[in-house]
Amino acid sequence: HSRMTSELKTVYVTRPDVASVGIELLKTESNVSSWSEPLPVPRDELLRQVVGKNAIYCALTDKIDAEVIERAGPQLKCIATISVGYEHIDIAECKKRGIRVGYTPDVLTDATAELTVALLLATSRRLFEANKEVYNGGWKSWAPNWMCGQGLKGTRVGLFGFGRIGQEIAARIVSFKPSLLTYTARSEHVAEAAKVNAQRVRFDEMLCKSDFIIVCCALTPETKEVFNASAFEKMKPNAIFINTARGGVVDQPALCAALKERRILGAGLDVTTPEPLPLDEPLLKLDNVVILPHIGSADVNTRTEMSRITALNILAALKGEKMIAEVSV
Numbered sequence: 001h002s003r004m005t006s007e008l009k010t011v012y013v014t015r016p017d018v019a020s021v022g023i024e025l026l027k028t029e030s031n032v033s034s035w036s037e038p039l040p041v042p043r044d045e046l047l048r049q050v051v052g053k054n055a056i057y058c059a060l061t062d063k064i065d066a067e068v069i070e071r072a073g074p075q076l077k078c079i080a081t082i083s084v085g086y087e088h089i090d091i092a093e094c095k096k097r098g099i100r101v102g103y104t105p106d107v108l109t110d111a112t113a114e115l116t117v118a119l120l121l122a123t124s125r126r127l128f129e130a131n132k133e134v135y136n137g138g139w140k141s142w143a144p145n146w147m148c149g150q151g152l153k154g155t156r157v158g159l160f161g162f163g164r165i166g167q168e169i170a171a172r173i174v175s176f177k178p179s180l181l182t183y184t185a186r187s188e189h190v191a192e193a194a195k196v197n198a199q200r201v202r203f204d205e206m207l208c209k210s211d212f213i214i215v216c217c218a219l220t221p222e223t224k225e226v227f228n229a230s231a232f233e234k235m236k237p238n239a240i241f242i243n244t245a246r247g248g249v250v251d252q253p254a255l256c257a258a259l260k261e262r263r264i265l266g267a268g269l270d271v272t273t274p275e276p277l278p279l280d281e282p283l284l285k286l287d288n289v290v291i292l293p294h295i296g297s298a299d300v301n302t303r304t305e306m307s308r309i310t311a312l313n314i315l316a317a318l319k320g321e322k323m324i325a326e327v328s329v
């Protein structure tokens with residue numbers, strides 16, 4: 001009762017929240033101001049609004065760089081993002097200033113793995129191409145060779161990255177009976193690999209031998225554009241490339257060229273550069289690519305949990321307590 005509103009910590013929320021779960025939670029213990037439009041907050045508005053705030057609740061559509069952090073001021077104690085990826089936040093700058101960073105791993109792992117499998121099957125079995133034919137008159141008759149794709153059974157599947165999401169994708173892929181599951185990763189993951197009978201291989205071996213390659217790594221300086229012209233060059237002509245991680249892992253013009261010249265069979269992308277893709281993007285002209293608008297974690301329960309955790313991360317940090325998920329800076 002004795003606490004006055006003015007004594008409450010202040011939080012700026014850059015996105016209207018999923019079903020307001022996070023905002024309602026924040027409001028119980030802090031003074032919340034929020035951007036309220038569906039599109040991302042414009043940069044100049046962000047720079048104005050963060051001034052004097054104790055915490056920022058952001059999303060991957062907001063670039064939280066040194067300028068934003070500097071503008072906020074020394075009372076800024078926490079930045080929490082409603083995502084597992086945090087490459088949009090300047091972590092080094094946060095470390096320098098003792099700002100704690102929250103994120104939302106784990107809760108979105110299953111939703112993202114599900115979407116990855118959905119996208120893989122939609123790409124390999126040509127679901128969107130086939131669906132169009134139903135509406136445009138292209139469906140003339142059942143025919144033995146029509147709309148044939150490539151099944152998963154008996155194929156070699158490579159996972160680029162074998163963290164939480166990669167392991168859950170692997171667990172789902174097993175039920176489709178591939179001949180071999182492989183992965184590349186910085187650490188060995190011996191026990192996790194044994195569960196799904198996966199083999200760790202070198203990147204080059206994965207490129208040369210896989211029928212499916214699935215990107216499920218974080219975007220870091222090491223993974224930036226590793227899928228470049230020389231990588232696509234090494235892939236099999238029947239290779240299908242799936243990316244639900246980050247567009248930045250791919251040299252997109254090189255992927256586009258490989259698809260256009262049919263040097264690989266197809267691609268399924270939930271992430272691109274930039275997002276959204278402009279309507280004149282060359283990838284949109286190809287029939288062997290399936291593109292989704294970054295919906296990997298877009299399941300209502302998952303997003304509600306992400307919102308709740310983002311808010312709880314902030315409230316914990318403002319009290320100097322243990323956050324649910326804190327980036328080790």
Ligand code: DGY
Pocket residue numbers: 060082083084085086108296297
């Ligand atoms: C993330 O969390 O990083 C995804 O890209 C959005 O859920």
